[in-house]
Each structure stands twice: as C-alpha cells, then as structure tokens.
Amino acid sequence: MDTVYFDNNATTMVAPEVREAMMPFFGDLYGNPSSMHAFGGRVAKYVNEARERVAEFIHADPSEIVFTSCATESDNTAIHGAAEALGPSMKVVTTKVEHPAVLGPCRRLKRMGHPEVELPVDNGGNLDLDALREALKGGGPALVSAMWANNETGVVFPIKEIAEIAKEAGALVHTDAVQVAGKIPVDVREIPVDMLSMSGHKFHAPKGIGIFYIRKGTRLPTYMIGGHQEHGRRGGTENVPYIVGLAKAAELATAAMAGEAEKVRAMRDRLEQGLLATCPDARINGDPAHRLPNTSNMSFEYIEGEAIIYHMSDAGICASTGSACAAGSLEPSHVIRALGVPFTALHGSIRFSLSRYNTEREVDYVLEQMPKIVKKLRALSPFSKGDTLPVEI
Numbered sequence: 001m002d003t004v005y006f007d008n009n010a011t012t013m014v015a016p017e018v019r020e021a022m023m024p025f026f027g028d029l030y031g032n033p034s035s036m037h038a039f040g041g042r043v044a045k046y047v048n049e050a051r052e053r054v055a056e057f058i059h060a061d062p063s064e065i066v067f068t069s070c071a072t073e074s075d076n077t078a079i080h081g082a083a084e085a086l087g088p089s090m091k092v093v094t095t096k097v098e099h100p101a102v103l104g105p106c107r108r109l110k111r112m113g114h115p116e117v118e119l120p121v122d123n124g125g126n127l128d129l130d131a132l133r134e135a136l137k138g139g140g141p142a143l144v145s146a147m148w149a150n151n152e153t154g155v156v157f158p159i160k161e162i163a164e165i166a167k168e169a170g171a172l173v174h175t176d177a178v179q180v181a182g183k184i185p186v187d188v189r190e191i192p193v194d195m196l197s198m199s200g201h202k203f204h205a206p207k208g209i210g211i212f213y214i215r216k217g218t219r220l221p222t223y224m225i226g227g228h229q230e231h232g233r234r235g236g237t238e239n240v241p242y243i244v245g246l247a248k249a250a251e252l253a254t255a256a257m258a259g260e261a262e263k264v265r266a267m268r269d270r271l272e273q274g275l276l277a278t279c280p281d282a283r284i285n286g287d288p289a290h291r292l293p294n295t296s297n298m299s300f301e302y303i304e305g306e307a308i309i310y311h312m313s314d315a316g317i318c319a320s321t322g323s324a325c326a327a328g329s330l331e332p333s334h335v336i337r338a339l340g341v342p343f344t345a346l347h348g349s350i351r352f353s354l355s356r357y358n359t360e361r362e363v364d365y366v367l368e369q370m371p372k373i374v375k376k377l378r379a380l381s382p383f384s385k386g387d388t389l390p391v392e393i
C-alpha cells in the first residue's frame with residue numbers, strides 16, 4: 001500500500017477528466033477572453049460555457065457566478081463587501097467554528113469598530129439558533145456569515161433555517177459552502193442566502209480557483225478592483241484553464257453525487273465503527289446525525305493528535321489534526337474546543353476525510369494500522385484512564 005489519502009477536506013486529487021479538460025488552454029487556446037479579436041473570443045466561449053455549468057451545479061443563474069482565486073477570496077469579498085455596502089454600524093454575526101477565512105475577516109471588522117458576535121455550538125457542534133435570533137434582535141444593518149458544513153467535524157448546519165432567520169431580520173446572509181460542494185446537493189433557489197463561497201480544489205478541481213455566488217439584486221461593491229472582467233465584479237484576467245477545470249469538476253460531482261455519497265458514507269462508517277471497536281477510549285466528535293458523508297473526527301484519549309499523525313504518516317496514511325491552518329501549533333483546534341470536548345480528548349483529535357477515490361482496501365489497511373499506533377503511543381503517555389488530570393488553563 002503506498003499512500004492512503006484520507007485528508008480530502010484539506011484538498012483533493014485533481015480528477016483525470018478535469019486535467020484533460022484543462023490541457024487545451026495550456027496550449028493553443030491561450031487567448032484572452034476579453035480580447036476583441038476572434039482568437040480571444042474563441043476562449044471566451046469556453047468561459048461562458050463553464051459559467052453555465054457551474055451555475056447549474058448550485059441551481060443559480062450564470063450571471064450570479066463570479067470566478068475567484070479561491071474560497072478565501074470569496075469569503076473576504078462577501079464580508080468586506082458587506083461592510084462597505086452596509087456601513088460602519090453593520091453588525092457581524094458569525095459562529096465560533098468558522099474557517100479562518102471567515103473568522104479572520106470578521107475579527108478584523110470587529111477591530112475596525114463593527115459590533116461582532118460569534119455564535120456558540122453545543123457538544124455535537126450544532127448551532128444555537130436562539131442565540132442567532134437574539135443576536136439579530138433590534139434590527140439594524142447586519143451580516144450573518146455561517147458555514148454550511150464544518151471542515152473539521154463535518155457537522156452540517158441547518159443553513160435554510162439560518163438564512164430564513166437572518167432574512168426575516170433584514171440581514172445579508174453569506175455561507176461558506178466549501179465543504180458541501182460535491183458532497184450534498186446545493187440549490188440556491190431553496191436556500192435564501194445572498195452570497196455563497198466554494199473552492200475548486202475541495203472537489204477535484206485544481207487549487208487556485210473559487211466560486212463566489214451573489215444573488216441577483218444584492219448590492220455589493222467590487223472587492224478586487226481592476227479590469228471589467230466578471231461583469232465588473234472582480235478584476236483580473238480570467239484563469240481560463242482552471243475555470244474550465246472547475247466546470248468539469250462541477251459536472252462530475254453533479255453526475256455522481258448520490259451514488260458516491262453512499263459509497264463514501266459506508267466506508268467512513270466502517271472505518272469509524274472499526275476504530276471504536278479496536279481502540280479503547282476513542283470517541284466521535286460532532287453530531288453523527290448531522291454530518292457530511294465523508295468526514296469523521298475522532299479523539300483518542302490520553303495521546304496527542306500530532307504524535308498520531310506522525311506515526312500514521314510513517315505508515316503511509318494521510319489524515320489531519322485540527323485544521324491544516326492550525327497545524328504546526330500545538331494549540332488544540334478552535335472547533336474541537338468550541339464543542340466542549342474534554343481535556344483528555346482535546347489534544348488527541350484526528351480528522352479522516354474520504355473521497356470517491358478511496359477504496360475498501362484502504363479502509364482495511366487503516367483499521368489494521370491504527371490500533372497498533374494508538375497502543376504504542378498510550379504506552380508512552382504520561383496520562384491514562386483514572387488519572388487526575390490537570391485543569392485546563
């Protein structure tokens with residue numbers, strides 16, 4: 001077994017069909033889609049088609065799709081754009097478990113003087129909707145930015161209900177939908193969000209291409225100012241190969257989603273149940289009733305996640321602890337912390353995230369390796385069951 005890649009919430013393999021669809025645009029089709037000549041116009045046709053394909057993916061109108069460089073750019077565009085549109089009194093309402101691409105800009109707005117609220121989650125990682133209602137009481141300009149599904153735990157928020165509560169209060173609504181792309185169906189006709197972000201490389205397109213959906217009629221100033229590309233909503237010469245690749249990935253995801261999700265869910269569940277059965281003092285983080293089909297976040301008590309990851313890596317298994325963005329620090333993840341996970345389990349959390357390219361054989365291999373790794377690390381751990389543990393600071 002070479003590499004077992006169970007880290008698909010961090011990034012995914014570029015689908016072979018996507019790679020192939022992109023190739024002509026690294027060759028003869030290098031024209032600038034904004035050019036007046038036919039050589040550029042030929043390329044513009046592919047960008048238009050890609051926009052239609054991506055719009056279909058989320059049931060939007062092509063005019064509502066803006067191509068960006070990544071979801072981080074889309075998130076920043078939504079949050080800073082809303083602040084510019086609604087003014088300095090705009091309240092920012094977000095959640096404690098957002099990705100840094102949302103939490104970072106929200107906290108910057110707070111430093112700039114905007115009132116900011118970070119909504120709590122319960123032990124299962126589910127959002128407190130009463131806290132959301134409370135935060136929006138009294139009206140006034142507000143932006144609600146809540147993720148659709150969590151990248152670390154896979155917990156899915158009731159985004160329709162969140163958006164309805166927010167719209168009722170007259171707020172603008174943005175959702176970071178990066179982790180639902182290709183995993184569960186997305187239909188913006190049913191979910192009243194004004195803005196939505198996705199990233200290509202989380203669903204088998206390359207890194208460096210993102211989607212920013214902005215509902216018709218939403219007034220938002222341009223964040224990336226430059227040329228008149230993207231109907232004047234995002235300057236910068238279009239990344240044509242990646243836009244075409246993104247559309248191909250969206251098409252593949254739409255075609256295969258239902259069947260694949262079930263296959264991936266079955267593998268994820270077998271992995272999880274197997275680990276619970278063979279590794280004592282293991283637990284699942286995040287409400288299993290409201291989770292993405294591909295994600296499992298588990299804690300192995302009394303041992304460090306980082307140590308587990310290194311041993312897994314030596315065995316050729318890729319997973320992650322906390323988020324890639326938090327890796328390198330020994331701070332436990334802000335998401336696992338927000339769930340109120342006990343101290344003994346806080347540091348030993350591991351995220352397994354699968355994709356359509358994983359196999360049952362890989363699950364077997366991980367099930368064989370993990371108990372050995374956990375046992376070895378437990379033998380070295382200064383803590384064990386029944387110990388009085390230091391109070392968390």
Ligand SMILES: *Cc1c(COP(=O)(O)O)cnc(C)c1O
Pocket residue numbers: 009010070071072073099101147149150151176178179199200201202208
């Ligand atoms: C990966 C991720 C992002 C950021 O995507 P980039 O491609 O790195 O910009 C944002 N939000 C969530 C939930 C993610 O998982």
